[in-house]
Amino acid sequence: MADIVRACGTPLYIYSAGLVREAHASLEQAFAGYPHGIHYALKANSNLAVLRLLRELGTGADANSGGEIEAALRAGFEPSQIVFTGVGKTREELDHAVAIGVKAINIESDGEADRIDALARARGVKARVALRVNPDIDANTHAHISTGQRFNKFGVPIEAAAPLLRRLAGKAGLHVVGLHVHLGSQILDVEPLGGAARALAGLARSTRDAGLQLEHIDLGGGLGIGYDGSPHGSPAEYAAAVLPAIRATGLHLLLEPGRFLVAPAGILVGRVADTKAYPGCPRFVILDTGMTELIRPMLYDAYHRIVAVTPRPGDTHEYEVVGPLCETSDTLGHKREFGPIEVDDLLVVLDAGAYGLVMASNYNRRRMPAEVLVDGGAWRVVRKRQSYADLFRNEE
Ligand code: LLP
Numbered sequence: 001m002a003d004i005v006r007a008c009g010t011p012l013y014i015y016s017a018g019l020v021r022e023a024h025a026s027l028e029q030a031f032a033g034y035p036h037g038i039h040y041a042l043k044a045n046s047n048l049a050v051l052r053l054l055r056e057l058g059t060g061a062d063a064n065s066g067g068e069i070e071a072a073l074r075a076g077f078e079p080s081q082i083v084f085t086g087v088g089k090t091r092e093e094l095d096h097a098v099a100i101g102v103k104a105i106n107i108e109s110d111g112e113a114d115r116i117d118a119l120a121r122a123r124g125v126k127a128r129v130a131l132r133v134n135p136d137i138d139a140n141t142h143a144h145i146s147t148g149q150r151f152n153k154f155g156v157p158i159e160a161a162a163p164l165l166r167r168l169a170g171k172a173g174l175h176v177v178g179l180h181v182h183l184g185s186q187i188l189d190v191e192p193l194g195g196a197a198r199a200l201a202g203l204a205r206s207t208r209d210a211g212l213q214l215e216h217i218d219l220g221g222g223l224g225i226g227y228d229g230s231p232h233g234s235p236a237e238y239a240a241a242v243l244p245a246i247r248a249t250g251l252h253l254l255l256e257p258g259r260f261l262v263a264p265a266g267i268l269v270g271r272v273a274d275t276k277a278y279p280g281c282p283r284f285v286i287l288d289t290g291m292t293e294l295i296r297p298m299l300y301d302a303y304h305r306i307v308a309v310t311p312r313p314g315d316t317h318e319y320e321v322v323g324p325l326c327e328t329s330d331t332l333g334h335k336r337e338f339g340p341i342e343v344d345d346l347l348v349v350l351d352a353g354a355y356g357l358v359m360a361s362n363y364n365r366r367r368m369p370a371e372v373l374v375d376g377g378a379w380r381v382v383r384k385r386q387s388y389a390d391l392f393r394n395e396e
Pocket residue numbers: 041043044062085086145182184185186187220221222223256257258259260296300354355
């Protein structure tokens with residue numbers, strides 16, 4: 001790591017290909033007994049090298065915007081491997097998805113279904129669609145990343161789903177191939193995921209009775225990890241919670257994991273820029289990285305472990321680990337225990353491989369950090385640090 005940081009500087013994201021492979025293998029193993037497809041949720045980390053790695057492992061893609069479809073195509077995914085989700089898809093995005101022929105567009109509303117139908121008929125094709133259902137189930141996760149309750153903006157309420165599916169069955173531009181649900185993210189209690197599977201399985205049965213031939217049930221993403229270092233969300237428990245209901249339908253199962261596959265595989269490395277210790281004040285360690293590179297702690301009160309690369313011997317103290325931005329919210333860790341810390345020391349934020357760089361910003365005119373992928377004994381830069389030229393390119 002010291003070599004990589006010497007060559008690339010900080011702030012820096014470093015990803016481990018080996019840990020991505022390990023997480024992927026554990027999920028595959030848990031679902032091995034039932035026909036399924038893993039559609040990696042690109043939003044968690046859409047670096048093209050990470051996408052290629054996952055494609056080579058055999059995953060499909062879950063894209064949430066025109067940009068993510070573009071990322072998937074550039075990484076070599078076929079349109080037939082891409083599911084397209086998203087609340088508020090534009091007509092332009094929908095038309096592109098119809099034109100290239102994705103595996104499924106996950107429909108969010110009656111109106112969106114009609115727009116897709118019109119776009120497909122104008123092209124003389126049938127668009128493959130799935131209906132995103134909102135089952136009104138609490139995922140027991142942070143409110144900001146909970147998506148499956150009545151008061152959330154996502155999907156069609158489950159009681160409106162059956163009549164809508166019957167209506168869609170008669171549309172010349174649509175081929176209804178599946179049902180979709182996504183309850184939320186960082187879910188550690190698998191029971192709500194089981195509830196969602198049962199709700200969709202019940203709906204699939206009633207649509208079969210109405211003459212619709214579905215191909216798949218897509219249970220979305222959401223499996224969490226142990227940010228505190230405890231054993232993370234268990235794929236085996238997840239499979240045990242959802243498979244009985246899905247098996248009864250005989251339909252192909254799709255999963256859209258993001259975080260589980262990539263979060264533990266990534267770290268964010270920062271360098272200590274300054275320290276402060278005044279009587280009556282907290283001790284601060286101020287890094288050259290903060291909310292512009294990793295906004296999760298500020299946005300969701302998310303906990304990430306932070307460790308010193310080369311701990312120094314001596315008395316330990318509690319520190320506020322903060323970033324350089326002009327906001328008090330720019331705090332990566334509260335009350336963290338460290339031994340002596342000096343300027344230029346390296347600190348590492350763990351489990352930063354998901355929802356890290358993809359949520360980064362240029363606030364305070366900071367440049368996007370570089371990304372490195374480590375594979376076995378080798379490493380390479382898979383995204384260069386933004387230059388000042390990059391930063392001002394689109395301004396006069
Ligand atoms: N499928 C759909 C339709 C989604 O909306 C999401 C995540 C996923 C799959 C992947 O979920 P995962 O397996 O990663 O939990 N920025 C937040 C997380 C937002 C998740 C949004 N949707 C965070 O940093 O915690």
